Amino acid sequence: MQGFIKTLFGDKYTLGVAGICIFVAGALLHTPAAILAGAVLPVSLLSGAAYLARR
Amino acid sequence: MMGALIATYLTATVEWVEAYTIVLAVALSIGWPRALGAAGSALLFLAVLTTIGSLILTMIHDLTILQFIIGVFLTLFGVRWLGKAIARGAGLKKLHDEDAEFAGLRARADIHEARAAWWIAFNGTLLEGLEVWLIVVALGVQTHHTLAASAAAAVALIVVCVAGILARKPLAKVPENTIKFTVGSGILSFGTFWILESLGYKWPLGDATLLVLFGFYVLGGLALIRLYSFKSAASGVA
Numbered sequence: 001m002q003g004f005i006k007t008l009f010g011d012k013y014t015l016g017v018a019g020i021c022i023f024v025a026g027a028l029l030h031t032p033a034a035i036l037a038g039a040v041l042p043v044s045l046l047s048g049a050a051y052l053a054r055r
Numbered sequence: 056m057m058g059a060l061i062a063t064y065l066t067a068t069v070e071w072v073e074a075y076t077i078v079l080a081v082a083l084s085i086g087w088p089r090a091l092g093a094a095g096s097a098l099l100f101l102a103v104l105t106t107i108g109s110l111i112l113t114m115i116h117d118l119t120i121l122q123f124i125i126g127v128f129l130t131l132f133g134v135r136w137l138g139k140a141i142a143r144g145a146g147l148k149k150l151h152d153e154d155a156e157f158a159g160l161r162a163r164a165d166i167h168e169a170r171a172a173w174w175i176a177f178n179g180t181l182l183e184g185l186e187v188w189l190i191v192v193a194l195g196v197q198t199h200h201t202l203a204a205s206a207a208a209a210v211a212l213i214v215v216c217v218a219g220i221l222a223r224k225p226l227a228k229v230p231e232n233t234i235k236f237t238v239g240s241g242i243l244s245f246g247t248f249w250i251l252e253s254l255g256y257k258w259p260l261g262d263a264t265l266l267v268l269f270g271f272y273v274l275g276g277l278a279l280i281r282l283y284s285f286k287s288a289a290s291g292v293a
Binding site: 003004007008009010014015017018021022025026029034037038041042045046048049050051052053054055 | 127128130131132134135137138139141142145147178182185186189239243247250251254255256258259264268271272275276279283
């Protein structure tokens with residue numbers, strides 16, 4: 001069961017990285033700088049992948 | 056659609072190669088009929104899971120919510136694979152070695168017990184296949200080509216089976232990390248695109264943005280591999 005859940009959602013670090021990135025991009029969409037969300041999400045996700053790689 | 060099918064095929068290839076190593080190790084203990092029976096049971100379970108997963112997702116009538124859910128799952132999957140591939144590419148983690156996996160499995164004491172070995176093959180195939188299932192359902196439902204995505208995964212399975220029959224040893228020469236890096240970048244591109252689109256963002260280039268995102272993740276990932284390789288080499292010298 002643990003393997004099943006980990007396969008679907010990843011570990012807590014993956015969940016944290018994806019959650020923060022999506023939250024920030026989602027919040028940005030409700031500001032006057034909404035257009036930047038298209039750049040912020042990919043850049044933050046790549047930074048997240050970099051963080052996960054170092055762990 | 057073609058991008059989704061290629062991503063599905065490549066994901067499935069990597070996962071079926073890993074499952075083949077497990078089944079091969081088990082088959083040497085309990086024989087091919089039982090090992091294949093265990094793998095077949097796991098594949099049957101995955102087929103049922105694919106059907107149920109697709110049905111549940113198609114029951115969500117709000118396409119925006121469906122797109123967001125699928126986007127989140129693909130992002131979780133993609134960022135994990137890309138991170139892992141960067142770490143392995145830069146030498147921060149060991150490359151996945153099918154020969155070592157095989158040797159490790161053969162050294163296990165319980166692999167010589169019929170029932171335990173059957174479960175090793177069943178669990179191994181199921182867990183490796185779950186990632187294939189996730190991609191088939193997510194990409195298939197979102198692009199309305201679940202059958203085509205399933206077929207891509209099935210073709211990958213046939214290719215790995217044929218290669219396995221011909222090689223009769225672990226398929227260690229498959230460039231697994233390169234595939235994981237490419238697929239991770241591709242899946243993350245789909246996830247990024249669909250999440251923001253579902254939240255109301257209009258991508259300036261429309262669907263063509265997917266290619267831009269893919270290029271960004273590939274180039275960014277390669278730059279990170281170089282950076283981390285350089286850093287680990289420098290710390291090794293120091």
